[in-house]
Amino acid sequence: MMEVILKEDNPYLGKKGQVVKVADGYARNYLIPRNIAVRNVPGNQSAVKAELQFEGIREKKGKAAAEEIKEKIDGKKFHIKAKVGKEGKLYGSITKQDIVELLEKEGYNIDKKIMDIEDHIKEAGSYEIQLNLFKDVKAHINLTVEGESSPEEEPTQKEESAEPKEEASEKQKKSSKKEKSHKPKEKSSLEKESEGS
Numbered sequence: 456m457m458e459v460i461l462k463e464d465n466p467y468l469g470k471k472g473q474v475v476k477v478a479d480g481y482a483r484n485y486l487i488p489r490n491i492a493v494r495n496v497p498g499n500q501s502a503v504k505a506e507l508q509f510e511g512i513r514e515k516k517g518k519a520a521a522e523e524i525k526e527k528i529d530g531k532k533f534h535i536k537a538k539v540g541k542e543g544k545l546y547g548s549i550t551k552q553d554i555v556e557l558l559e560k561e562g563y564n565i566d567k568k569i570m571d572i573e574d575h576i577k578e579a580g581s582y583e584i585q586l587n588l589f590k591d592v593k594a595h596i597n598l599t600v601e602g603e604s605s606p607e608e609e610p611t612q613k614e615e616s617a618e619p620k621e622e623a624s625e626k627q628k629k630s631s632k633k634e635k636s637h638k639p640k641e642k643s644s645l646e647k648e649s650e651g652s
Contacts, residue, residue: 457482458495460503465491472507521589528563528586529594539579539602548575549600554584558596576600 456476461469468475474495477486486492493499535557538546551567558565571585579602586594 459486459492460495460499461492462503462506463491468492472503518589518592521592524563524565524588525592525594528565528596530597532597532599533557533561534599534601536601536603537579545577545579545600545602548577549598550575554598 457479458474458476459482461471461473461475464470468477475492477492482492482494487494493503533554535549535553537549540546551570551572554570554572555565555567565586569587571587576582576598579600582598582600584596584598586596588594
């Protein structure tokens with residue numbers, strides 16, 4: 456058996472920094488070559504200890520930064536406009552990248568990987584989005600997707616406005632027919648001759 460110090464958490468062996476006993480072959484052929492563990496010798500003990508301390512400091516800083524972001528963004532309301540068709544369905548969808556760009560414009564630099572959205576947003580409405588800022592630090596934002604009139608709805612309006620034009624053109628035709636009917640008929644050549652004589 457060989458004593459090793461774990462360099463990362465392992466569900467079967469223990470937590471990072473823990474000293475465990477394993478079979479020699481398992482240590483030499485698997486754990487040590489894959490940098491999962493190192494031999495338990497004084498030099499490695501101090502190296503792993505220093506690494507754990509550094510990680511602890513980094514984690515504290517990371518948590519503090521996450522808490523700071525949470526204070527600024529938690530509960531904030533954001534609005535985004537999108538083209539919608541019938542029944543509030545979007546043309547296309549609102550993606551994580553769209554939300555990242557919206558937040559950037561508002562002065563928040565958020566990685567899309569920390570956004571907790573099951574799927575793309577495909578309907579107008581209000582949505583609560585969870586931001587996993589750190590291990591146990593979470594924030595929530597409210598996103599309202601506002602629908603804009605879609606290009607497909609415009610032709611129906613044009614058709615409606617086109618109907619009066621058609622009616623107007625028919626009236627013009629009727630009035631021109633009336634004008635023609637009121638015009639005096641030109642006299643025939645025989646009538647002109649009889650007037651002359």
